[in-house]
Amino acid sequence: MSTAENASTNAATGGTASGATGPATGDGAGGAGTGGGATGGADTNAAWLHPRDLAEALSLRAEHGAVPLAGATDLCVRYRGSAGTLPAFTRPILFIGRIKELCEITVHEHELRVGAAAVYTEVAAHPATPAILKRTIAELAAPQLRNVGTIGGNIGNASPAGDAVCTLYALNAEVELASRDGRGGHGGHGGRGEIVRRRVPIEDVITGPGQTAIGPYELITAVFIPLGCDDFSFYRKVGTRRANALSKLAFAACGTLEGRAIGRLSLAIGAVGPTVIRSRALEERLQGADWQQVRTLRNELVDGYLELISPIDDQRSSSSYRRRVTKNLLAEFFDRCLPGYLHGSH
Amino acid sequence: MRRLLDVLREDCGLTAVKEGCGEGECGACSIIIDDRVVDSCILPAGAVEGCAVETLEHIRETPRGRLVVDGLSQGGGVQCGFCTPGMTVAIDALLRHNRAPSEHEIRDGISGNLCRCTGYQQIIEGVQRTADALQELGE
Ligand code: FES
Ligand code: FES
Numbered sequence: 001m002s003t004a005e006n007a008s009t010n011a012a013t014g015g016t017a018s019g020a021t022g023p024a025t026g027d028g029a030g031g032a033g034t035g036g037g038a039t040g041g042a043d044t045n046a047a048w049l050h051p052r053d054l055a056e057a058l059s060l061r062a063e064h065g066a067v068p069l070a071g072a073t074d075l076c077v078r079y080r081g082s083a084g085t086l087p088a089f090t091r092p093i094l095f096i097g098r099i100k101e102l103c104e105i106t107v108h109e110h111e112l113r114v115g116a117a118a119v120y121t122e123v124a125a126h127p128a129t130p131a132i133l134k135r136t137i138a139e140l141a142a143p144q145l146r147n148v149g150t151i152g153g154n155i156g157n158a159s160p161a162g163d164a165v166c167t168l169y170a171l172n173a174e175v176e177l178a179s180r181d182g183r184g185g186h187g188g189h190g191g192r193g194e195i196v197r198r199r200v201p202i203e204d205v206i207t208g209p210g211q212t213a214i215g216p217y218e219l220i221t222a223v224f225i226p227l228g229c230d231d232f233s234f235y236r237k238v239g240t241r242r243a244n245a246l247s248k249l250a251f252a253a254c255g256t257l258e259g260r261a262i263g264r265l266s267l268a269i270g271a272v273g274p275t276v277i278r279s280r281a282l283e284e285r286l287q288g289a290d291w292q293q294v295r296t297l298r299n300e301l302v303d304g305y306l307e308l309i310s311p312i313d314d315q316r317s318s319s320s321y322r323r324r325v326t327k328n329l330l331a332e333f334f335d336r337c338l339p340g341y342l343h344g345s346h
Numbered sequence: 347m348r349r350l351l352d353v354l355r356e357d358c359g360l361t362a363v364k365e366g367c368g369e370g371e372c373g374a375c376s377i378i379i380d381d382r383v384v385d386s387c388i389l390p391a392g393a394v395e396g397c398a399v400e401t402l403e404h405i406r407e408t409p410r411g412r413l414v415v416d417g418l419s420q421g422g423g424v425q426c427g428f429c430t431p432g433m434t435v436a437i438d439a440l441l442r443h444n445r446a447p448s449e450h451e452i453r454d455g456i457s458g459n460l461c462r463c464t465g466y467q468q469i470i471e472g473v474q475r476t477a478d479a480l481q482e483l484g485e
Contacts, residue, residue, distance in 0.1 A: 048347045142458025147382040
């Protein structure tokens with residue numbers, strides 16, 4: 001059953017308009033009400049599209065230019081009006097939170113496939129999820145947000161302060177984008193043909209603050225995370241309050257060990273530039289390094305990273321604070337964390 | 347699309363669901379969807395189609411819910427009471443999935459619920475009392 005409600009001209013005036021029966025039929029005693037097939041039939045200020053599968057979702061995305069929504073946490077806050085009012089969405093909403101394929105988490109060979117609409121709580125509970133991602137999720141937000149928030153949403157919003165995104169950079173994650181007829185952002189009409197998928201490294205998906213390379217007919221369908229790349233990992237979030245999903249700074253690093261030397265290492269720093277910062281060149285300097293070489297290289301590396309970052313002043317923090325904290329976290333990582341793993345004391 | 351919070355309060359008359367911040371920060375609007383706690387102020391009503399929705403009106407009538415209320419009220423965990431409805435819901439959800447939470451786990455479980463009065467310590471002790479009582483009850 002798909003429900004494509006027409007956008008009503010009803011201005012968003014605080015939910016006082018009498019609505020059709022809402023889907024949440026919390027009965028008088030507040031018992032577990034079931035929607036029982038009711039459509040999301042409350043008042044709308046923008047069309048609410050409820051596709052039943054991915055193919056239908058992609059068609060609706062192409063036809064209506066609809067904004068995908070799963071957990072709604074970010075979008076509801078972003079489009080929110082003054083206190084007590086419902087969010088004034090300006091484009092049709094494509095509700096993808098119940099599409100089975102988008103909610104699944106599965107293991108394929110050496111990678112984990114996380115459906116774009118899988119909620120953080122499920123991702124953290126999956127046995128194959130890398131430890132650094134579990135930790136990121138635990139520190140990302142309160143249960144209320146972890147229970148509805150999704151990795152797909154964190155990527156789609158492309159906030160430079162997206163904590164999960166920072167860790168996904170460090171894990172070399174790839175994003176799967178799907179469209180129909182292969183018209184992913186290249187003009188023409190969104191098709192009704194075959195579903196076409198492409199995989200893109202996460203750093204190529206997020207192109208700037210709030211900006212992505214996702215085409216107007218495309219949806220994020222999944223994130224692929226390589227497994228077995230985190231013999232060691234290090235994660236720090238600096239923020240005011242855990243329940244707040246945006247951090248002042250996020251720092252994620254992980255890699256493999258070859259004996260007592262570094263195999264591959266990746267290091268990502270979030271909220272200190274327009275996108276998450278990562279440097280392949282600096283990472284390569286550490287390839288094969290043992291603890292003594294790490295000690296020799298550390299000044300050069302710390303300076304290298306400090307040159308790459310361009311933190312700004314915003315409501316969450318000042319740029320000089322962010323610079324200082326980045327320096328401290330780099331020091332903690334190079335001087336304490338890494339040597340600990342390389343000495344085999346972990 | 348209306349917020350679930352408004353549908354619950356205005357259409358269903360379930361006014362134990364409170365609005366504090368209206369942006370997912372304070373937890374006053376906490377409810378349980380399919381056994382998990384969520385903020386109803388940032389949830390479009392259409393997103394819960396086909397889900398089990400529970401509010402405090404129901405939870406406080408269950409054996410576990412009653413013990414959560416007792417645990418909070420007996421040790422100073424309720425002061426002005428503003429956070430109490432949402433806090434009760436969040437604690438109930440925590441205890442559904444974890445019957446013997448550590449202090450760290452309790453702090454995490456209530457991290458989405460702001461309390462301006464208690465400093466949280468009395469609330470945490472209240473949860474520990476409830477968890478003990480649940481164990482005795484064999485719940
Ligand atoms: S009112 Fe919903 S979190 Fe504050
Ligand atoms: S008792 Fe007053 S806010 Fe918690």
